[in-house]
Amino acid sequence: MSQRSSAILVAVVGLVAVLLLGYALYPVLAVGVLGPPTEYDRTTVTAYDGDDGERLGSVDARVADDRVSRYAGLSYTENLSDGEGMWFVHADADSRTFVMRGMSFDIDIVFVSANGTITTVHHAEAPVEGQDGESLRYSGEGKYVLELPADWTTRHDVSVGDCLDATGYETTCAA
CATH class of the missing domain: 1.20.5 (Single alpha-helices involved in coiled-coils or other helix-helix interfaces)
Structure with missing residues (x-):
């Protein structure tokens, strides 16, 4: 050469x-x-019991559907009210890991399959002073991930196998 x-x-x-x-x-x-992004599309995410289809609760969720908004997530948010959440949208279902970067409050992290079935629920604690939120890692399988106020899933009896239906998305398990 x-x-x-x-x-x-x-x-x-x-x-x-x-x-x-x-x-x-x-x-x-x-x-x-x-x-961080300041404007988000929004969707309503409703939880249904996986066995009998009973409605368990719903939230108004910000949609994080691009690389920047997914990276920022809730890191720059001071809190979530009981009726709020963030709906992370990915191109396909895969193994994913979420971290607590820049978080100042506890949340529930719910991993969701392409059809809306809940695959994993984590109760994630905010980093304590001196702790790097990057080291707080929560993994699961899914195309979607829903972040909610702490213990929202417990208060609404939402668990693995239940269904999340998000307006405008092909989450069909509740049908």
């Missing part, structure tokens, strides 16, 4: 590396420089 060909190869590999790094860091940089 000639010196010119080697130089071109190194330049192309370097450019690809810079582009991949930029893509990976985009949400971090966007939130760090511009701050």
Whole structure:
């Protein structure tokens, strides 16, 4: 290989590396420089008992459906009222891990399959002083994740196997 060909190869590999790094860091940089999103689409998410279809409760949820809003999540939110939540939308169902970055209050984290069936429920505590919220990791399987005020799932008797129906999404388990 000639010196010119080697130089071109190194330049192309370097450019690809810079582009991949930029893509990976985009949400971090966007939130760090511009701050968290201030406008969100909203949806109503209603929980139904997985056995008998009884309505268990509902929330008005902000929709986080892009990389920046999913990264920011509730990190810059002071609190959630009992009727609020955040509905995270991903392109497909997969194993996901959520962290408590920048959180100042406890929440419930509910992982939801593509059809709306609840696969995992976590009661996540906010980081204590001196603790890095990145180290508080909560994992589950799903296309969607719903974050709710602490113990909302307990107060409404919502558990694994129940169904979440989100207006405007193909969550059909309650049908």
